Amino acid sequence: MNINDVMKLVENEREAVEKNLIDNLDSDVEMVNKVAEYIFESGGKRLRPVFMILSALMCGYDGERTINLAGVVEYIHTATLLHDDVIDGAKYRRGKESANNVFGNDITVLCGDFLYSRAFMNLVKDGDSRAQMLLAVAARTMSEGEVFQLIKTADVKITMDDYLRIINSKTAVMFATCCEIGAILGEMPVEKQKALADFGKTLGIAFQMADDILDYLGDPEKTGKKPGTDLKEGKITLPIITLLANAAEEEKKRVRNIIVDERSSEENLNYILDLMNTYDVKAKSELVVDKYIQEAKANLNLFEKSKYRDALDFLADYMVARDR
């Protein structure tokens, strides 16, 4: 099984979700549709919808509700991206100029709000209060997680627990929700709903960690990004935490000073990258990711073998093996 096989397996559903995303951009205010179309047409992997679709199919549900709910998830996810890009002053997103860069912060914030509320309209239409509550809670948790991350900016006392809390809120909860909704759609018993929620959650944690590793230690030729964006923004993630757990006292001190006071210099970034190399931070961090992925995949054992289960199993590994 490769990624093309997986995508082929849910091709119809993926196309239906794309159509749903565009069809629901029905604002009377043309600018709102324009901004939203700009974002949706720049692609994106639609990972969350794919996990919901595969989870539902594995649980025996192949009806229309998945498409609507997957669209809701992608709208909420996109709303958070729009607001995050405004907050970070991001210049690019998915290889194109970011919406805030093209349309301005004000319109971008409001289009995020439009997507939130449009998502909730479709969620009301679905009518299942369990799915509704899971998604409302996920949206709440994501906004809380972003605030917590902001508070912890350049805080060198951040613990692994703080970091886990941040990535659980900003990424893992939504993956958990997608997979759990798949189980709800398939009317699975609570035990299997919980197994799929745990699958999504641990997978989401691993996914965000892999992303955070790439930010420092990815190959710029493949990621297309200069390393160290997170350092510049004062986001302390797995590679820094791993480095601080391994470096000598004097080195730690300098790393902390860089994070607090001098994090935008190229020279300091290179010092940190060299240290990461010395202490084998990439391999050490990847071990942590691997632990979460194994934990995630164990949850699938509760389900009968099927091509959908295989696809979820494959995707879990694939998501953290990305090099871009």
Add this chain to the structure above:
Amino acid sequence: MNINDVMKLVENEREAVEKNLIDNLDSDVEMVNKVAEYIFESGGKRLRPVFMILSALMCGYDGERTINLAGVVEYIHTATLLHDDVIDGAKYRRGKESANNVFGNDITVLCGDFLYSRAFMNLVKDGDSRAQMLLAVAARTMSEGEVFQLIKTADVKITMDDYLRIINSKTAVMFATCCEIGAILGEMPVEKQKALADFGKTLGIAFQMADDILDYLGDPEKTGKKPGTDLKEGKITLPIITLLANAAEEEKKRVRNIIVDERSSEENLNYILDLMNTYDVKAKSELVVDKYIQEAKANLNLFEKSKYRDALDFLADYMVARDR
């Protein structure tokens, strides 16, 4: 009947709403609660909750659901205020420093998102899909209205229809929703639901118009604000539209030039204020407001006389007679 009588009539419900607003600030991230408490503790008239409560009582419903739904409305309203203040770079709100000014734009945007999603959690709890859809649509319409207003910034070709569309979206739809939900809670027939929706809508239009008149023509001693904020922000509202409909050709030309190119000078503001005085813009604008208020109140005739109907009738007049 005076305003104190009205507020006394719904005192218990108002207190319950205040408690609801604070009790639901249950984030694990203390900063989120802190920002939200900062806003709710700075007061605000809670007009939307009061209209929902009075509508429900007039329609014979006095149960718990009103409190929860009124809290949802106030959360959504507050989320839009937070985002608007970020967009406008507002320095003050309700006589205190604005949240964006105290906590920064980034945290303020995210706390707005928190309030949106927290509102939807409580809306899911309510479980009535009609109320859910009305409020999701209201939230959508408000974000669209703000985008439309931004697009029309300093656009001197704006028509009365454009202006009505903006104030309908940003203000009237939510008042309509509050009153209509009151009728739904009271299980009124569709005809009375519609009458209360129309009451709220026309009243909301009049309220926003009155607010827009005060921005240019209010007494600074009473409003506590320097006149002309809307002019500086390029927001073309009823007083300017009325002025442009009455001034001489040369004067119109100068007013238009000021709006497009020179709207931050004190001298130009005074020129416009003098012209408004010459052409009796305040009285003329107030006539328009009065027409909407009369239209709003006519909808109450469908309901039997009661102290709640009297209160709604009183409040409609009171809302536009404010001088601050």
